[in-house]
Structure formats: structure tokens, C-alpha cells
Amino acid sequence: MDEMKVINLDKVSFQLKEIHNFEWLINMGEVFSVFDEQDSGNICFGIEKDGTRKFVKYAGAKTKEYTGQPEDAIAILKNSIPIYEHLKHKHLINLLEHFEVENGYVLVFEWFEGECLHSHWSFPPPYKYNHPDSPFYRFKQLPIEQRLKSFKSIVDFHLNVERNNYVAVDFYDGSILYDFKNNVTKICDIDLYKKKPFINKMGRMWGSSRFMSPEEFKLGSKIDERTNVYNMGAISFGLLGGELDRSISKWDGGQELYKVAIRAVSLDRSERYSTIEEFISAWEKALKQGL
Numbered sequence: 001m002d003e004m005k006v007i008n009l010d011k012v013s014f015q016l017k018e019i020h021n022f023e024w025l026i027n028m029g030e031v032f033s034v035f036d037e038q039d040s041g042n043i044c045f046g047i048e049k050d051g052t053r054k055f056v057k058y059a060g061a062k063t064k065e066y067t068g069q070p071e072d073a074i075a076i077l078k079n080s081i082p083i084y085e086h087l088k089h090k091h092l093i094n095l096l097e098h099f100e101v102e103n104g105y106v107l108v109f110e111w112f113e114g115e116c117l118h119s120h121w122s123f124p125p126p127y128k129y130n131h132p133d134s135p136f137y138r139f140k141q142l143p144i145e146q147r148l149k150s151f152k153s154i155v156d157f158h159l160n161v162e163r164n165n166y167v168a169v170d171f172y173d174g175s176i177l178y179d180f181k182n183n184v185t186k187i188c189d190i191d192l193y194k195k196k197p198f199i200n201k202m203g204r205m206w207g208s209s210r211f212m213s214p215e216e217f218k219l220g221s222k223i224d225e226r227t228n229v230y231n232m233g234a235i236s237f238g239l240l241g242g243e244l245d246r247s248i249s250k251w252d253g254g255q256e257l258y259k260v261a262i263r264a265v266s267l268d269r270s271e272r273y274s275t276i277e278e279f280i281s282a283w284e285k286a287l288k289q290g291l
Helices: 068-086 135-139 143-163 225-240 254-264 276-288
Strands: 006-008 012-016 030-035 042-049 052-059 095-100 104-110 176-179 184-187
Touching: 012 030, 042 068, 042 176, 052 068, 052 276, 068 095, 068 104, 135 143, 143 176, 143 225, 143 276, 225 254, 254 276
Parallel strands: none
Antiparallel strands: 006 012, 030 042, 042 052, 052 104, 095 104, 176 184
């Protein structure tokens, strides 16, 4: 393997497959953090200027975990701009601006003081599930009411996705940011969401298999509202239950909610709720019956 090149910017250093010019970034403010472990071909930074923090997402560099070509990463990042604009929502990180630079493309978001629930770079499994400092572990220790509120934020955003005629692709716990101080949940990384109608042309689609429906593995399958319902059900088991162990013994949300969640993840599409709206309605009815 070729030797990695170390890049130093302000308070951070990171490795790339080759030297890359980040002068444009230094001009935007002081770089205080870097997120360089993604396999998407993007590299992300926290920057601060005059007391205001921003989150910068960049494609164009040869990042260490990415096996594709920088131009493909740039194309996906550019294509994500209308998605963030169409799906703008209080529970989605806010896109402020975007622009081209010499060797790549930049998206600038409002900074959110949240921690990623799947921070695999700091807490790879099994530490994700059992280390006291892991954001996911800490989230699972929160009272059920707070976790239910967090899940509601996620589902509300996906109702917005449904109403705007999109389907969620590659949504998993790595797309969830949680601010433990203020108990606020936001969603990031919706770059691969698709406008309907959408057909699976890949076979195994992008995403974490822990949250993916059977149709996301099957060439030619329709990816639609019922796929979104499965995804939300699987997420509920991640946040409120035993993730892939979907037994009621691992479930913290009471029997009525369990019935809703388990129906949402039916392998047979026709047995799931037909829309996110229908799922929410069943979920809220179950909540009224108590935990």
C-alpha cells in the first residue's frame, strides 16, 4: 500500500492518499476538527470564525478509506444539494452554501453540537455497544421518554421525506446526531436519498444491512414508502430495542409499541404499514395506551 501523506491544518492533522491543497479552507476560518474516516470519498471539517462554527463537507481529495475516484464523490456531493434544499426541516442539518474550488466541491452547513450515534472511528463495535463514553451506549442509557422523543424527530423528518416524494437511502444510526446537553436530535448525510419512483438497479444497495429491507438487496425491486416504513421500524429497534435482536425481551418501549415496530419490519412488504403517515398514526395510538 502506498504511504499516506499527512496534512496539517490549524489544530488538526489527518492522512490522505496524496497531497491536496486546502488553502480555501484555511481562508474560511480556523479548522478545529476533522472527520476523515468515511468511506464516501468526502472529508469533513469543523471550522470557526468570529465565534461562529460551521461544518464543511468536501469531495475532491483522495481520502484513505475511499476506493472510488474523486470525481465520482464530487458528483454525488453536487447531486445532494437539491436534496438538502427540498427536504429542509428543523431536524435536518441546515445547508448554508455550496461552491466549487480548484480541485473539488464544498458544502457548508450550520454547526450542530451533536454526537454521531455510530461513531465507528472512535468506538468500533463492540465498544460502540458497551464503552461508557460511546455516544450510542450513552444514548441507550437515557430514559425511554427521551429516546422516544428522539425517535419522533427522526420519524417526523421522514414524514417530510415522504410528503416531498423522496425515499430514504442509506439512512442508519450513523446519520443520527444527538445533542446530549439539550436533548436535540438532527439528521445528517442524506446525500443518497432518491426522488420517487425509484427502482433498485444495484442489487445490494448502499447502506448498513442492519437497517435495510429485503428489497434493498434485490435487483429490480421498487423502493418506496413501505421501504421507508421498514427503515423506521429497524431504527426503532436500534434506539429502543436490541437492534438485530428484535425479541420483545430486548425492547424498552412496552408491548403496544412493540407490535407496531415488529409489523413495520415485516419481510413481506404487503404486511407493513403502507406509508410513514400510517406508521406514525399507529405508533401514536400505541403510545397513548402506555409503555
